[in-house]
Each structure stands twice: as C-alpha cells, then as structure tokens.
Amino acid sequence: xxxxxxxxxxxxxxxxxxxxxxxxxxxxxxxxxxxxxxxxxxxxxxxxxxxxxxxxxxxxxxxxxxxxxxxxxxxxxxxxxxxxxxxxxxxxxxxxxxxxxxxxxxxxxxxxxxxxxxxxxxxxxxxxxxxxxxxxxxxxxxxxxxxxxxxxxxxxxxxxxxxxxxxxxxxxxxxxxxxxxxxxxxxxxxxxxxxxxxxxxxxxxxxxxxxxxxxxxxxxxxxxxxxxxxxxxxxxxxxxxxxxxxxxxxxxx
Amino acid sequence: xxxxxxxxxxxxxxxxxxxxxxxxxxxxxxxxxxxxxxxxxxxxxxxxxxxxxxxxxxxxxxxxxxxxxxxxxxxxxxxxxxxxxxxxxxxxxxxxxxxxxxxxxxxxxxxxxxxxxxxxxxxxxxxxxxxxxxxxxxxxxxxxxxxxxxxxxxxxxxxxxxxxxxxxxxxxxxxxxxxxxxxxxxxxxxxxxxxxxxxxxxxxxxxxxxxxxxxxxxxxxxxxxxxxxxxxxxxxxxxxxxxxxxxxxxxxxxxxxxxxxxxxxxxxxxxxxxxxxxxx
Numbered sequence: 001x002x003x004x005x006x007x008x009x010x011x012x013x014x015x016x017x018x019x020x021x022x023x024x025x026x027x028x029x030x031x032x033x034x035x036x037x038x039x040x041x042x043x044x045x046x047x048x049x050x051x052x053x054x055x056x057x058x059x060x061x062x063x064x065x066x067x068x069x070x071x072x073x074x075x076x077x078x079x080x081x082x083x084x085x086x087x088x089x090x091x092x093x094x095x096x097x098x099x100x101x102x103x104x105x106x107x108x109x110x111x112x113x114x115x116x117x118x119x120x121x122x123x124x125x126x127x128x129x130x131x132x133x134x135x136x137x138x139x140x141x142x143x144x145x146x147x148x149x150x151x152x153x154x155x156x157x158x159x160x161x162x163x164x165x166x167x168x169x170x171x172x173x174x175x176x177x178x179x180x181x182x183x184x185x186x187x188x189x190x191x192x193x194x195x196x197x198x199x200x201x202x203x204x205x206x207x208x209x210x211x212x213x214x215x216x217x218x219x220x221x222x223x224x225x226x227x228x229x230x231x232x233x234x235x236x237x238x239x240x241x242x243x244x245x246x247x248x249x250x251x252x253x
Numbered sequence: 254x255x256x257x258x259x260x261x262x263x264x265x266x267x268x269x270x271x272x273x274x275x276x277x278x279x280x281x282x283x284x285x286x287x288x289x290x291x292x293x294x295x296x297x298x299x300x301x302x303x304x305x306x307x308x309x310x311x312x313x314x315x316x317x318x319x320x321x322x323x324x325x326x327x328x329x330x331x332x333x334x335x336x337x338x339x340x341x342x343x344x345x346x347x348x349x350x351x352x353x354x355x356x357x358x359x360x361x362x363x364x365x366x367x368x369x370x371x372x373x374x375x376x377x378x379x380x381x382x383x384x385x386x387x388x389x390x391x392x393x394x395x396x397x398x399x400x401x402x403x404x405x406x407x408x409x410x411x412x413x414x415x416x417x418x419x420x421x422x423x424x425x426x427x428x429x430x431x432x433x434x435x436x437x438x439x440x441x442x443x444x445x446x447x448x449x450x451x452x453x454x455x456x457x458x459x460x461x462x463x464x465x466x467x468x469x470x471x472x473x474x475x476x477x478x479x480x481x482x483x484x485x486x487x488x489x490x491x492x493x494x495x496x497x498x499x500x501x502x503x504x505x506x507x508x509x510x511x512x513x514x515x516x517x518x519x520x521x522x523x524x525x526x527x528x529x530x531x532x533x
Binding site: 053055058060083084086087090091093095097099100101109110112113114146148149159162163166 | 421424
C-alpha cells in the first residue's frame with residue numbers, strides 16, 4: 001500500500017509558444033514519499049511542478065501533449081474542476097509569498113475560499129496548520145499582526161502552513177529553501193520529514209545535498225528530458241547515466 | 254580641468270533651476286490660497302453656511318449650493334467608480350494586451366483630454382434633451398461621471414498592474430476561482446490606488462463649472478430629488494463674480510469650496526494611511 005502510485009506522468013511534453021520545456025516525460029510518483037526532481041537551471045523542474053496542479057494554465061501561449069494522472073484520473077479532463085485539483089495538490093513557491101494580510105488571514109485564505117466562515121472552525125484549522133508547519137509556538141501570540149513582519153524562514157513555513165490548511169493530498173515544493181539560512185532550511189527539512197506520513201511530497205531541492213538528505217526517490221532532468229529516476233541513494237552513488245554522474249559529481253552545472 | 258569645471262557648473266545651474274521651479278509652483282499655490290481665503294474667510298459664518306441664498310445670492314447664505322455640490326459629486330462618484338474599476342479589472346484580468354484593450358485604452362486617453370465644456374454639451378444634448386432628464390442632479394451627475402471615468406479607469410488600472418504576479422499565483426494555487434482572486438486579493442491590494450483616483454475625481458467634480466451649468470442648471474431653490482435642478486458652489490461663484498452680483502459673497506463661496514477640497518483630501522489621506530498601516 002505504501003508503494004502505491006499517486007501521480008503518473010504519461011508521455012508529457014510542454015511548450016511555451018513553440019519552445020519546448022518538457023519532452024516526453026514518463027514518471028510515477030509514489031504516495032507518502034518525498035520525491036525530488038533536480039537538474040540545472042532551465043531544465044523544466046518548475047514547469048513540471050506547476051503542471052501537476054495546472055498553475056501553468058495561467059500563462060498565455062502554452063500547450064502540452066500527453067497527460068498526468070492523479071489517483072488514476074486525468075487532471076486535464078474537462079469534467080474535473082481546476083480549483084478542486086489545486087486544493088488537492090498544493091504548492092509552495094521558491095520565494096516566500098505571504099499575502100499582505102495577517103498571519104491568521106493568510107492561513108484562513110484557502111479554507112475561506114472553500115466557504116468555511118465559522119470562527120471556531122477557522123481557529124482550529126489555523127492552529128492545526130501552524131502546528132504541522134512547526135510555526136505555532138513562534139507566532140501564536142501575534143496571529144493578527146501582518147505576515148510581512150515575519151522573518152524569511154517563518155514566512156516560508158507560513159506558506160507551507162497555508163497550503164496544509166487545505167488538507168491537500170500532494171505538496172509541491174519549488175526550492176522552498178532558496179532564500180533561507182541553514183537553520184531555517186534544517187527546520188523546513190525537519191517539517192517535510194514529519195509531513196510525509198500524511199502527504200505525498202514533490203520537492204525541487206535547493207541543492208543536491210538537500211535531495212540526498214530528505215528524498216526517498218529522485219529524478220534527474222536535463223533540458224526538459226528525464227535522464228533517470230530511482231531511489232535517491234542509487235542516483236547519487238551508482239547513477240546509470242553518464243550525464244547524471246557528471247552532474248552529481250559536479251563536473252558541470 | 255576645464256571639463257570638470259563645466260560639469261560642476263552645469264550641476265550647480267541645474268540645481269538652481271530646479272529649486273526655482275519648485276519654489277515658483279509653491280508660491281503660485283500659496284498666493285491663490287491667501288488671496289481667496291483672506292477675502293473669503295471673513296464672510297464665512299454659521300449663517301453663511303446654513304442659510305439659503307436670498308436675492309440672487311446677494312444676501313443670505315449658500316446652503317443649497319453646498320447641498321447641490323455634494324449631491325452632484327456624490328452621484329458622479331457612485332456612477333463612475335463601479336464602471337471605472339470594472340473596466341480596469343477587465344483590462345488587466347480578463348483580457349491580455351490585444352486590439353480590444355488597446356482600443357479601450359486609446360478611447361479613455363482621448364476622453365481624458367476632452368475639455369469639460371464638450372462633456373457639458375454632450376450631457377445637455379443627450380441627458381437633458383434626448384433622455385428628457387431636464388436640468389437636474391441626475392443629468393449633471395451622469396455628465397460628471399463620464400468626465401471623471403477616464404481618471405478612475407487609468408488609476409485603477411495602474412493600481413491593479415502594480416500587484417505582484419505572485420499574489421495571483423498564490424490565490425489560484427489555493428484553489429481560488431478568478432472572481433475570488435479578484436475580490437479577495439486584487440481589489441483589497443489595489444484599493445489605495447483606486448481610492449487616490451476617486452479622490453482626484455472628487456476634486457475635479459467639486460470644481461467643475463462649465464459642464465454643470467449646461468446639465469444641472471443654476472437654480473437656487475433647494476433640491477427635493479435627483480430630478481431637481483441645482484446650483485453648485487463653483488457655478489454660484491462663477492455667476493456671482495461674472496454678473497457682478499456680489500464679490501464679497503463670491504469670495505466667501507470660493508473659500509468654502511477650497512476648504513472643502515482640502516478637508517476631503519486630508520480625511521482621505523488619513524483613512525488611506527491607516528488602511529496601508531494595517532496591512533504591513
């Protein structure tokens with residue numbers, strides 16, 4: 001059961017105007033694991049991540065071929081609502097993106113979109129989400145101050161909490177530690193390891209070391225192509241492909 | 254050596270010119286204020302504010318014109334704000350840069366440059382005569398609304414444009430629909446900018462004369478509904494001064510007009526600063 005497939009990507013290609021960003025990706029992402037996608041800049045990591053909850057829809061002039069299945073159902077199927085998909089597949093961006101409202105309102109933003117307005121229910125959701133993101137103790141006395149006054153690391157954990165408040169099934173994290181110091185990074189990695197009990201996590205790591213610290217499985221992308229995918233340990237110690245080996249050992253990148 | 258000297262000379266000259274320019278602008282503004290206020294403030298009393306004008310405005314107060322100004326400005330803002338903000342949202346969130354959006358933008362830019370008397374003429378022909386609304390608060394309000402619409406569209410569009418893309422992305426990624434994203438993220442963040450446009454428009458509406466005479470009339474009778482004709486303070490001032498009714502009363506009216514505009518601006522700024530402080 002723990003090895004069940006959450007997301008399958010089937011022959012998925014993605015184009016900006018006519019510029020290909022992803023080419024014929026085939027990949028299976030298992031439930032309740034941390035799955036990392038790494039590769040050099042412009043290798044298509046973010047595009048792949050944003051395709052998983054269709055945030056790429058917001059960009060004009062893009063198209064895709066192939067498909068992505070979530071729990072065996074096509075996410076591009078016209079019959080499924082995009083907003084429902086995005087609630088199930090939450091995303092944390094590479095830079096902290098608190099909205100300029102209070103900490104409480106940031107976390108409650110998603111649940112309120114869903115029509116939850118009861119004060120008591122919202123209080124519970126906010127507390128639970130902040131505890132899961134290991135931020136509660138630091139902010140419980142100032143929930144109604146602006147989220148912009150938090151430090152960078154706290155803001156990023158706030159963004160994680162904001163996604164968790166929707167109780168999604170999948171968490172997409174796009175270099176969530178890119179702007180953070182080592183201590184905040186360690187905090188967030190700790191949080192991720194705790195979260196994988198309940199969530200499927202897809203992580204674009206901030207560097208190779210981060211992938212090796214937290215990821216169960218890892219995929220290596222290069223110029224929009226999937227070079228190889230497997231258990232993290234094997235990718236880093238016995239890569240099958242020469243290009244993976246070169247990148248992992250720092251010969252390019 | 255000479256090169257360096259000329260550079261410093263240019264620098265010094267530029268500084269002097271810029272200082273002169275700003276001092277001159279401020280001086281003009283202060284002179285106008287002193288002129289109107291020193292002549293006008295002695296005329297202002299509680300009776301002046303709360304009495305109706307008598308004998309063509311030679312005696313009594315200006316109460317009905319204050320009411321007229323407030324009604325006309327209020328109506329113009331009520332009509333123009335939703336239309337203008339709606340257009341701005343359409344331009345930024347519902348359409349990309351395209352032929353349609355360029356035509357709308359070109360149209361509003363042109364509209365902004367048209368003299369107000371032309372709006373007055375349009376209002377007179379269309380609202381007063383064709384729609385048979387007569388000289389009334391409604392005709393005047395609609396005319397002023399069309400006049401301030403470009404300002405509101407333009408400032409609202411700028412305000413919406415300034416919102417980071419990441420805010421939209423966050424709202425959509427949390428499962429927001431387009432409408433939810435607009436009402437819960439875009440509008441609250443654009444509010445200070447929209448507000449600035451509305452306040453500018455209030456100032457223009459309060460001071461407008463030409464378009465108002467042609468569409469709202471110049472009746473001194475207290476209005477009873479939006480179909481009544483009225484006289485605004487600006488029109489009152491114009492008629493008092495132009496027809497030599499009473500320069501004293503004209504200055505009094507002018508002073509009240511200026512104080513009202515200053516008050517509106519001050520209060521608006523206070524409210525705006527409080528709103529911005531709450532969010533950061």
